[in-house]
Amino acid sequence: MTACVFDDLVGQERVAGYLRTAIESGSASHAYLFVGPQGSGKRTAALLLACAFVCDDNGCGACPACARVRRGAHPDVRVIEPQGAATYLIEQVRDELVPDMWLAPADGHAKVYIIERAEALGDASANAFLKSLEEPPPSVKIVLLTDDYDAVLPTIVSRCQVVRFSPVTPARAIAVLAERTGVGENGARAALAASSGVLPRALEFVRSPQRAAARDAMLAVMRDLPVMDGRDVLVSARDVLKAVRAPLEDVKARQEGEMRERVEFMGRQAQVKDVEARNKRELTAREREAVSELFAIAESWLRDALASSVGAASVMANRDASDDIAVAGECMSPAAVEEALEAVRRARRRVSYNVSPQLAVEAMLFEIQEARVCPRSWESP
Numbered sequence: 314m315t316a317c318v319f320d321d322l323v324g325q326e327r328v329a330g331y332l333r334t335a336i337e338s339g340s341a342s343h344a345y346l347f348v349g350p351q352g353s354g355k356r357t358a359a360l361l362l363a364c365a366f367v368c369d370d371n372g373c374g375a376c377p378a379c380a381r382v383r384r385g386a387h388p389d390v391r392v393i394e395p396q397g398a399a400t401y402l403i404e405q406v407r408d409e410l411v412p413d414m415w416l417a418p419a420d421g422h423a424k425v426y427i428i429e430r431a432e433a434l435g436d437a438s439a440n441a442f443l444k445s446l447e448e449p450p451p452s453v454k455i456v457l458l459t460d461d462y463d464a465v466l467p468t469i470v471s472r473c474q475v476v477r478f479s480p481v482t483p484a485r486a487i488a489v490l491a492e493r494t495g496v497g498e499n500g501a502r503a504a505l506a507a508s509s510g511v512l513p514r515a516l517e518f519v520r521s522p523q524r525a526a527a528r529d530a531m532l533a534v535m536r537d538l539p540v541m542d543g544r545d546v547l548v549s550a551r552d553v554l555k556a557v558r559a560p561l562e563d564v565k566a567r568q569e570g571e572m573r574e575r576v577e578f579m580g581r582q583a584q585v586k587d588v589e590a591r592n593k594r595e596l597t598a599r600e601r602e603a604v605s606e607l608f609a610i611a612e613s614w615l616r617d618a619l620a621s622s623v624g625a626a627s628v629m630a631n632r633d634a635s636d637d638i639a640v641a642g643e644c645m646s647p648a649a650v651e652e653a654l655e656a657v658r659r660a661r662r663r664v665s666y667n668v669s670p671q672l673a674v675e676a677m678l679f680e681i682q683e684a685r686v687c688p689r690s691w692e693s694p
């Protein structure tokens with residue numbers, strides 16, 4: 314049976330072919346290290362490979378198991394991130410990850426661990442993990458991801474099958490989006506900018522009117538910031554967050570429907586606790602993606618302002634807003650744009666340290682507003 318799920322690994326046809334062959338010939342490794350720059354599709358590829366491992370049909374892409382993996386809601390597919398600020402804590406690896414590997418799969422035939430930022434496994438945490446990486450329980454598959462190959466410990470590299478992802482060039486990404494959805498070049502550029510260049514997310518963007526509406530709202534805020542008062546900024550922060558979170562309502566409705574079905578079908582014995590935990594994980598991941606979309610749009614808007622001010626309009630991502638952006642570009646010095654970009658980066662960091670998105674977005678908008686104040690307006694009365 315063909316492992317159809319790999320058809321969705323857009324822009325990485327060589328890797329898709331390699332993984333498909335491994336699965337279909339039954340020669341897949343139990344440990345992979347996916348190496349490639351951010352946005353090259355490593356995480357998507359890891360999820361698709363997980364589909365192939367837990368699906369009855371080598372990753373058909375269509376069955377409930379495949380669907381669950383893709384939405385991050387399969388009980389046997391875990392995405393692991395460092396709990397420490399910069400690295401994996403030894404306790405996380407030794408007391409949580411490794412013992413979990415020895416529990417039997419809940420639903421499928423396999424358990425898959427997708428380990429983000431493999432370079433953040435330091436000596437101590439790696440040591441706690443090497444034995445399991447070399448010889449995991451038969452049902453366990455491990456996929457490590459990194460965009461910094463040189464920083465991954467050699468003891469880890471040597472125990473994995475290394476798969477390299479090449480960067481997807483913007484031209485290639487635009488071509489893939491056009492081919493798959495019929496979107497024009499300007500629409501494709503806007504989708505990629507809102508999705509931090511991650512092709513599968515850009516593909517979703519093109520198909521989602523809600524995400525387009527959220528982008529429009531954010532572009533309008535970026536345009537209007539210089540004329541807003543404090544209250545306007547607070548209201549705008551609330552409104553853009555609401556817009557960007559709108560697609561989450563569908564996810565919640567789907568989860569509630571599934572939960573009702575489960576309880577109806579299984580009565581009082583229904584094991585709802587695991588499902589609840591899983592649903593919560595899915596929502597958290599979706600929420601994080603949604604908020605990061607606002608930051609990506611703000612960043613691309615500011616870069617466009619810079620491009621416009623130096624006469625490089627051809628590289629602009631938000632061409633449908635090019636007139637507004639040109640006005641801002643005339644006002645902002647490169648230093649002011651850099652200051653505003655730093656405000657976006659700060660907001661990203663705040664959210665990653667669990668500051669509420671509302672507070673982080675408010676602070677970001679005030680800081681960008683400050684950077685946008687046109688120096689010319691300060692000139693002598």
Ligand SMILES: [Zn+2]
Pocket residue numbers: 368369370372373374375376377378379
């Ligand atoms: Zn399937």
